[in-house]
Amino acid sequence: MLGELWRSLTGEELRPGAAVIEGAESVLPGPFRVAAAASASIAAATLAAGELLRLKGIEPGTVAVDTRLAAAAFRSERYLRVDGKAPSGVWGGLSGDYRSADGWVKLHCNYPKHNEAVQRALGIPDSRDEAVAAVAKRTAWDVQEAVVAAGGAAAAMRTKAEWRAHPQGQAPAPIVEFTPIGAAPARALSTSDRPLGGVRVLELTHVIAGPVAGRVLAAHGADVLHVGAEHLPRLRTLHIDTGLGKRSAFVDLRTDDGRALLWRLITEADVLLQSYRPGALAELGFTAEKLAEARPGIVLVELAAYGWHGPWAARRGFDSLVQMASGIAAETAVDEPRPLPAQALDHGTGWVAAAAAMTGLRRRAVDGGSHRARLALASTGRWLDSLGRKENTSAELDVTGLLDEIDSPFGRLTHVRVPGTLPGSNPRWAHGSPRPGADSPAWR
DSSP states (O other): OHHHHHHHHHSSOOOTTSEEEESOGGGSOEEEOHHHHHHHHHHHHHHHHHHHHHHTTOOOOOEEEEHHHHHHHTTHHHHOEETTBOOOOSOOTTOEEEEOSSSEEEEOOSSHHHHHHHHHHHTOOSOHHHHHHHHHTSOHHHHHHHHHHTTOOEEEOOOHHHHHHSTTTTSOOOSOEEEEEEOOOOOOOOSOSSTTTTOEEEEEOOTTHHHHHHHHHHHTTOEEEEEEOTTSOOOHHHHHHHOTTOEEEEOOTTSHHHHHHHHHHHTTOSEEEEOSOTTHHHHTTOOHHHHHHHSTTOEEEEEESSOSSSTTTTOOOOHHHHHHHHTHHHHTOSSSOOOOSSOHHHHHHHHHHHHHHHHHHHHHHHHOOEEEEEEEHHHHHHHHHHTOEEEEEOOOOOOTTOEEEEEETTEEEEEEOOOOBOTTSOOOOSSOOOOTTOSOSSOO
């Protein structure tokens, strides 16, 4: 499993004994091999960090991953505490699973604009009872398409066979798709004793997958600057959980000054990590080709929901929606959809994206060039499906001994500690999560 993932990332065979994964994957319930996928993706990212150390002449040592800690990391938002208390829940608005006239449909309404889109599509006020009644009169597909057309996010539940028969389910779905985007001379790594010391990561992401990738890169020493906008809504719990070790700044890309400022940041960045809806950033002028011209040697890592090919490539999506659309939620459904025991598509994509960023930096250091890596939640879901099934247990994860504490502007944070042991330079977060927009939009 790890060897296959490593080949997909690097094109290389995994060195014998390079990594050790310890612990039973039965720590999470359900038949899908979520804990095994967590261990493999975390091991791949840690190995990628180790290869950067090796380029610096530092022996990385044997990577070790504890399956129980890996599983906890894939559910990190569940265990976050601020001054000992759980922050407000992640789900909001009219979000939820609804029974339609012919099945089930999930509405994703955590952001106000998506909640409003559902109201427009269904012709209802902001009322769950009204939503239940409206959805019950229509087919799941009709509700899905009406909400999407109104600018919202929804997915009808379908089986894996139905998904594979759909044009989007038939589209190419590699777990990582690397392409060169420009020529550039090789650029040596810094002399820092950390894998990503001296590396600048510009992060334009939201929700879980992209922010997790940035959090991983920060744990290995990168200067990660998350760029958001003051006028956009944020999910407080997820911001705190995924902001460890980062800085946070606001830039308004609706304005000429904001776009000019982002270009200035790009000209000094090593990695641009972005999870805008496919095509949205390019519409603002930030195409891959222009990024490579502005910053020769840049590593561009892009995330999508349903993939980079096929009719749904530009469709809005989230982990829970991809689980519904692709057959995951239907596989063990009885009276209602049954999701995975973690937002595994988000977290898995995040960890593999971090590995891809570090692989791109290694390629730049050895061969030069500017590189683009593309990943998608649906591709991660297909990889998870390909791992087969385990015994369908009802075990619940014990996180005793897996949590750390750190100070932050929000208060004292209790969080899942960084998984993945790298003897040559163990990952760690230098500080707690910043308040949104607390930092200047500039490199240190």
